Amino acid sequence: MLRNSMQAWGAIAKTLHWSMLALFLVQIPLGWAAVSWRLSPLKIDLFVWHKSTGILLLALATIRIAWRLANPPPPSVDGLPRWEQRAGAASHAALYVLIVSIPMSGWVINSAANIPLNVFWLFPLPDITAPDKALADIAARVHFGLYVALSVLVCLHIGAALRHHFVRRNNILVRMLPGRWS
Numbered sequence: 006m007l008r009n010s011m012q013a014w015g016a017i018a019k020t021l022h023w024s025m026l027a028l029f030l031v032q033i034p035l036g037w038a039a040v041s042w043r044l045s046p047l048k049i050d051l052f053v054w055h056k057s058t059g060i061l062l063l064a065l066a067t068i069r070i071a072w073r074l075a076n077p078p079p080p081s082v083d084g085l086p087r088w089e090q091r092a093g094a095a096s097h098a099a100l101y102v103l104i105v106s107i108p109m110s111g112w113v114i115n116s117a118a119n120i121p122l123n124v125f126w127l128f129p130l131p132d133i134t135a136p137d138k139a140l141a142d143i144a145a146r147v148h149f150g151l152y153v154a155l156s157v158l159v160c161l162h163i164g165a166a167l168r169h170h171f172v173r174r175n176n177i178l179v180r181m182l183p184g185r186w187s
């Protein structure tokens with residue numbers, strides 16, 4: 006089942022959700038290496054991997070949002086209080102904003118710092134701003150702040166998923182797991 010149904014997320018939404026999680030788990034250590042290691046050829050390669058994976062995540066986020074708009078999600082489960090439904094919707098919206106704004110801020114750093122990037126060593130990334138050192142510094146701070154916000158929100162998101170499963174005992178987690186269709 007490619008599309009979402011009334012009971013569960015479809016294969017496309019699930020594949021995008023879990024493959025993006027896997028990429029984020031690689032992307033974040035690459036970002037730490039990019040800021041903390043001393044300059045070396047390996048560090049420069051890891052930086053290209055970080056930026057390229059970030060652009061891939063931006064492309065996947067765009068596809069994911071388009072698919073979400075074209076394909077309504079499964080409805081909320083029975084008996085969920087209104088505040089929890091609203092908190093879920095608000096935090097999901099914030100996650101969507103972050104998975105677009107984090108790579109966009111990285112792209113601004115790269116453009117403003119005037120560093121040419123060949124995405125996965127395959128094609129050049131166009132600049133989205135003119136060279137501007139002050140803007141590059143601000144974008145780097147924004148990039149870091151958004152990453153911290155994402156980390157906090159993902160912890161809450163995982164906590165909420167586990168709470169639904171083990172405390173409320175509803176099927177919100179199960180219907181997002183691979184291979185479960187109902």
Ligand code: HEM
Binds near residue numbers: 032
């Ligand atoms: C979803 C995607 C991304 C995530 C989760 C992410 C995460 C991170 C993290 C954790 C760091 C180290 C902490 C810090 O900001 O100082 C970092 C640094 C950095 N990232 Fe990303 N990043 C993403 C996408 C991108 C993209 C697409 C680019 C460029 C095209 C990029 C360029 C940079 C740069 C230049 C730095 C170093 C900033 C500095 O010097 O302070 N990032 N990123």
Ligand code: HEM
Binds near residue numbers: 026073178
């Ligand atoms: C172990 C990690 C994770 C678990 C267990 C998890 C679990 C879930 C579950 C169960 C849902 C479905 C909620 C529902 O049916 O109402 C969901 C949706 C969602 N997840 Fe995650 N998730 C994880 C990681 C992430 C990460 C890292 C991100 C983004 C960076 C993310 C972004 C989202 C978004 C945006 C939705 C909303 C889907 C929609 O309403 O269109 N998740 N997640």
